[in-house]
Amino acid sequence: MVTPPALTYATDNCTIGRAMGVLGERWNLVVLREVFNGIRRFDDMRRHTGIPRQVLTNRLALLVDQGVLRREPYRESGMRERHEYRLTEKGLDLYPVLVAVAQWGDRYLADPEGPPVEFAHRGCGSPVEVHVHCAAGHDVPRPRDIVSRPGPGVRAAP
Template sequence: MLTVNDKARWLAYDDGMKWLEISTENCTVQRTLDLIGEKWTLLILRDAFNGVRRFDDFRRHVGLSEAVLAGRLRKLVEAQILTTVPYQEQGSRTRHEYRLTRKGRDLWPVLVALRQWGEAYVGDPEGPVLDIQHSDCGAPVRVVVECSDEHAALSPTEVTVLPGPAARPRS
């Protein structure tokens, strides 16, 4: 845990200076992007959140080749973001559907935040493709960063970023 003096020393550096001294080898943003940061993977997750479960439906809707789709789905299953569930249509062999796991469902705010940013800056002038609303009241859903004590929305200028317990110096 950082003391007040540690915090003061951290903040005394010019903007970004101290950050540049920290190794990013174990950065969780980097690790997350290694799993889901590729465009096709995010589009697969978008479709999974919207009820797509079957390989052929992903292929048709996302527009991927079978090989690329199979690789992305395999990676998501290995990371336990998706799981496979067997199904069989009458007269056909057993196949597998892809379902979001709890770990996968925890990515929902990330997809909503990407959509929210997209609607604000690169959206269609006619409006959103999907309108996400609170089921109880019909109000639009949005992602905010908030203080866990005050439950108030925050901007980047209202937070202090400090090195965490896993911070290591750059080698």
């Protein structure tokens, strides 16, 4: 049996592992979906998603602490100050991730009538899709055409 080269690399500085520390819990992506869809207030998110109050509080705190969301104060007449949650630049950079997850879900998990939401290019109205391409500009349509290799931050496995 051939040993995969990746077994020789340490994983303590893996950026996928670090990203999943921020995004890996189901409700985190649901919260991001809500904010991307313009639902920015705690009570609206809770009502729309059914996320338990403490879970939503924890997820929003994590996303704010990680710099994915920022809190913006607002006050309705006669009410105490509250906060809306807005995407930061770091958060906006996650949009292709959400589109890719939706694309996968649409392919394998949608109801027979089709997906409940579509993503469209604001400029022309055409559907938006995520595609993989290399730095030289070549489309890479098949996952088997991609290979991982050591990056500049690779460390030897202990």
